[in-house]
Amino acid sequence: MEPSEIEKLAKLARLHIKPEEAAEVAKRIGNVLALMDQLQATNTDAVTPMAHPLDAVQRLRADLVTEPNQREAFMAIAPATENGLYLVPKVID
Amino acid sequence: MHNLSIAQLINQLQTKAVSSRELTQHFLNRIAQLDPGYNSFVTVTAEQALAQADAADARLAQGNAPDLCGLPMAHKDIFCTQGVRTSCGSKMLDNFIPPYSATIVENYAAAGVVMLGKTNMDEFAMGSSNETSYYGPVKNPWATHCVPGGSSGGSAACVAARLAPAATASDTGGSIRQPASLCGISGLKPTYGRISRWGMIAFASSLDQAGLMARSAEDIALLLNTLTSFDAKDSTCVDHPIPDYRADLTKPLNGLRIGVPVEYFGEGLHAGTAAAVDAALKHYESLGARLVSISLPHSSLSVPAYYVIAPAECSANLSRFDGVRYGYRCKDPQDLEDLYRRSRAEGFGDEVKRRILIGSYVLSAGFYDAYYSQAQKARRLIQQDFVSAFQQVDIILGPTSPSPAFEFGSKGQDPVAMYLEDIYTIATNLAGLPGMSIPCGLVDGKPVGLQLIGNYFAESLMLNVAHQYQLGTDFHTLAPAAIS
Numbered sequence: 001m002e003p004s005e006i007e008k009l010a011k012l013a014r015l016h017i018k019p020e021e022a023a024e025v026a027k028r029i030g031n032v033l034a035l036m037d038q039l040q041a042t043n044t045d046a047v048t049p050m051a052h053p054l055d056a057v058q059r060l061r062a063d064l065v066t067e068p069n070q071r072e073a074f075m076a077i078a079p080a081t082e083n084g085l086y087l088v089p090k091v092i093d
Numbered sequence: 094m095h096n097l098s099i100a101q102l103i104n105q106l107q108t109k110a111v112s113s114r115e116l117t118q119h120f121l122n123r124i125a126q127l128d129p130g131y132n133s134f135v136t137v138t139a140e141q142a143l144a145q146a147d148a149a150d151a152r153l154a155q156g157n158a159p160d161l162c163g164l165p166m167a168h169k170d171i172f173c174t175q176g177v178r179t180s181c182g183s184k185m186l187d188n189f190i191p192p193y194s195a196t197i198v199e200n201y202a203a204a205g206v207v208m209l210g211k212t213n214m215d216e217f218a219m220g221s222s223n224e225t226s227y228y229g230p231v232k233n234p235w236a237t238h239c240v241p242g243g244s245s246g247g248s249a250a251c252v253a254a255r256l257a258p259a260a261t262a263s264d265t266g267g268s269i270r271q272p273a274s275l276c277g278i279s280g281l282k283p284t285y286g287r288i289s290r291w292g293m294i295a296f297a298s299s300l301d302q303a304g305l306m307a308r309s310a311e312d313i314a315l316l317l318n319t320l321t322s323f324d325a326k327d328s329t330c331v332d333h334p335i336p337d338y339r340a341d342l343t344k345p346l347n348g349l350r351i352g353v354p355v356e357y358f359g360e361g362l363h364a365g366t367a368a369a370v371d372a373a374l375k376h377y378e379s380l381g382a383r384l385v386s387i388s389l390p391h392s393s394l395s396v397p398a399y400y401v402i403a404p405a406e407c408s409a410n411l412s413r414f415d416g417v418r419y420g421y422r423c424k425d426p427q428d429l430e431d432l433y434r435r436s437r438a439e440g441f442g443d444e445v446k447r448r449i450l451i452g453s454y455v456l457s458a459g460f461y462d463a464y465y466s467q468a469q470k471a472r473r474l475i476q477q478d479f480v481s482a483f484q485q486v487d488i489i490l491g492p493t494s495p496s497p498a499f500e501f502g503s504k505g506q507d508p509v510a511m512y513l514e515d516i517y518t519i520a521t522n523l524a525g526l527p528g529m530s531i532p533c534g535l536v537d538g539k540p541v542g543l544q545l546i547g548n549y550f551a552e553s554l555m556l557n558v559a560h561q562y563q564l565g566t567d568f569h570t571l572a573p574a575a576i577s
Contacts, residue, residue, distance in 0.1 A: 001454075006450070009450050009453055009454055009457075010434075010450065011434075012453050012457070013408060013437075013449050013450055013452075013453040014412070014415070014430070014433040014434050014437055015434060015437050015438050015441070015446055015449060015450065016434040016435055016437075016438035017438070017446070017450075025446075025447065025450070028447060028506070028507070028508055029447060029450060029451055029454070031507055031508065031509050032400055032447075032451055032508060032509060032512075033451075033454075035396065035397050035400060035509055035512070036397045036400060036401055036455075036464060036468075037397075038393070038394065038397045039394065039397045039398060039401065039464070039467045039468060039471055040463065040467065042391075042394060042467075042470075042471060042474070044467060044470035044471065044474070047470040047473050047474060048470070048473060049466055049469030049470050049472075049473065050469050050470070050472040050473040050476060051299070051469060052299065052525075053285045053286075053299070053476070053523075053524060053525020053526075054285065054286060054331065054525055054549065056286065056329070056331065058328060059325075059328055061325065070192060073192035074192060074418070074419075076192075077189065077190060077191075077192065077418075077419045078417070078418050078419060079416065079417070079419075079420075079421075079422035080422070086417050086418060088417055088426075088429055088432060089426050089427065089428050089429050089431070089432055090428075091428075091429055
């Protein structure tokens with residue numbers, strides 16, 4: 001993996017990697033990807049991918065309101081709020 | 094008091110030979126005195142613990158209190174505790190006080206169990222040495238220059254150092270079994286879906302499972318009934334009959350078929366570990382079990398498949414940490430993207446960021462089939478190996494970890510070296526099977542773990558097999574020299 005790819009990936013993942021760290025991160029991720037290449041050597045033509053260990057399906061429930069409103073408890077732990085809303089930097093001019 | 098088994102502690106509490114307050118104070122004193130040397134707790138909840146202990150004593154005085162009433166234990170800091178900071182070992186959640194508790198935390202609280210505090214762990218459970226914790230590494234009570242294993246290193250170390258009789262933990266690729274092995278205690282990761290994960294901070298959702306650490310299999314059996322409950326709030330929690338896990342402990346092992354996988358005894362296994370595991374297998378033969386050599390031919394795919402699937406799921410799960418609703422937020426964000434990127438860059442540690450990047454990479458357009466889909470196929474092959482094996486045998490035994498506890502920093506800067514630490518434990522998570530580690534010897538004064546892998550929902554059999562071994566051996570009773 002090239003250090004230039006790291007910046008693209010970091011942007012997609014909403015992370016920031018310092019330019020001086022990109023080469024080291026690229027090298028370490030490259031080592032992990034090399035490990036993963038062992039997977040490519042395996043013949044899996046007739047194999048169904050396994051999404052769940054017990055092949056369970058999503059359980060459904062009645063469409064009823066069962067949870068109490070805990071807005072105040074949730075807002076209380078947010079970094080910045082105002083009038084019951086989460087505050088973020090201005091998005092629209 | 095701290096050397097008594099949980100059965101003995103329950104007896105003392107129920108007969109009022111000791112009060113929960115005395116017992117709780119005893120463990121709090123030990124934590125205050127000894128834990129600065131181990132760093133196994135991130136938060137000690139002394140005040141709440143004593144209040145819970147007094148409430149437990151009141152219930153005990155009334156009679157008809159649940160078995161576990163008044164017993165102290167610790168919770169891994171991955172489980173949300175209402176009103177008590179839950180950090181998950183990360184700067185990201187250093188200020189996070191959950192508005193609710195995990196189901197398993199509530200189960201124990203309802204049973205009158207006293208919470209001593211929250212245990213240290215690798216950041217977001219990503220690590221095998223506890224070196225990735227924001228709160229600094231936990232030290233192994235057997236050798237403080239060595240790691241306790243991870244990610245549940247704090248839970249393992251506090252039980253090994255007799256700072257708590259037991260602790261909850263979680264296991265995504267070996268995070269209960271490997272630290273149990275390195276710290277000389279017993280640890281159980283139940284079948285995927287057996288235990289509620291409501292309120293357990295998610296890492297890799299198709300692999301994560303909550304479990305227990307204590308000194309013996311009997312201790313775990315006594316705690317497991319309360320850990321286990323069907324929970325509609327966790328959509329992956331399986332509605333499967335719950336047995337009394339204490340019921341089968343005393344069954345003889347005559348005729349038990351033990352599978353010994355050839356792939357778990359190859360290159361990379363420490364000679365001392367191999368010898369201790371071999372001796373344990375011989376002990377089982379003397380108990381009437383039969384050893385059957387088996388093969389799990391796709392074992393070598395476990396680590397690569399895991400390091401596609403776990404980062405992929407982690408990159409999705411950890412996208413919720415955005416600096417907006419809870420957790421760390423960077424100072425003076427320029428715009429929304431800067432808020433997201435810097436909050437996450439400053440709040441997450443290096444290993445977590447690395448795994449998010451890898452996960453984003455393997456899930457990105459053009460790579461999905463080559464990596465994620467291929468890993469899910471490899472996972473099926475790994476599972477089929479176990480399905481075939483369990484047609485011939487009742488349980489599988491082998492080493493938990495390739496070697497005893499290693500020194501801090503010794504795995505260097507290459508993450509791959511650390512990932513191989515979980516080479517024997519990961520396949521169990523990929524297949525969703527229950528796994529356990531129990532102490533089976535000492536090498537150079539450091540503990541070695543024997544791994545037990547059971548069929549789906551075979552926890553009772555595993556506890557039986559482990560307990561019968563512990564009836565005839567004393568490895569689970571050994572304490573580090575510094576612990577009196």
